[in-house]
Amino acid sequence: MRVLLALLLLLASAPVLAQTAxxxxxxxxxxxxxxxxxxxxxxxxxxxxxxxxxxxxxxxxxxxxxxxxxxxxxxxxxxxxxxxxxxxxxxxxxxxxxxxxxxANPIVWPLWGAPIVLLVLGLLLLRGRIRKGRRS
Incomplete structure (x- = not known):
């Protein structure tokens, strides 16, 4: 019984013994x-x-x-x-x-260029809407 108790105690303390030195x-x-x-x-x-x-x-x-x-x-x-x-x-x-x-890898160029492209497209769309509004 004592051997079993000692074995259980040893197994319970395994995480403490596993700490890096x-x-x-x-x-x-x-x-x-x-x-x-x-x-x-x-x-x-x-x-x-x-x-x-x-x-x-x-x-x-x-x-x-x-x-x-x-x-x-x-x-x-x-x-x-x-x-x-x-x-x-x-x-x-x-x-x-x-x-x-x-x-500056070529693989990330779309990430840097996408905001500029979207800004230009937005400005073109805005310009088209303003021109269309003036004609009406």
Missing amino acids: LPPAPYADRQIDDPALEKKARALMETIRCLTCQSQSIADSNASMAADMRSEIRQRVMAGEQPEHIRAWLIERYGDWVSYEPT
Whole structure:
């Protein structure tokens, strides 16, 4: 009976034992010693969307995924990579959605052109209605 009770107690405590023991990313919340490099990294972090929060940049998010991304960016900047190269790597890895800065891919041109086309069509329709009203 004691063995069964111990087994049940062990199974009930399994979620507590399953917690990750991974240390936090080394540069998640620690700034780079060189202020110029930190400024470059911070500027990039403010333009990258948190994949967990989705409404915050990784610079503002407390999510562990954002912390890992901040650390990765800082390490790459310290290694001498340019921010645009890091951004391209992040977009390649996570998709266009990760960046707050819009892309100029031909696939999104209809999204940028549709409002202009609709505005022109609306103005033409309005002009036709005004001319028709003057004739009556």
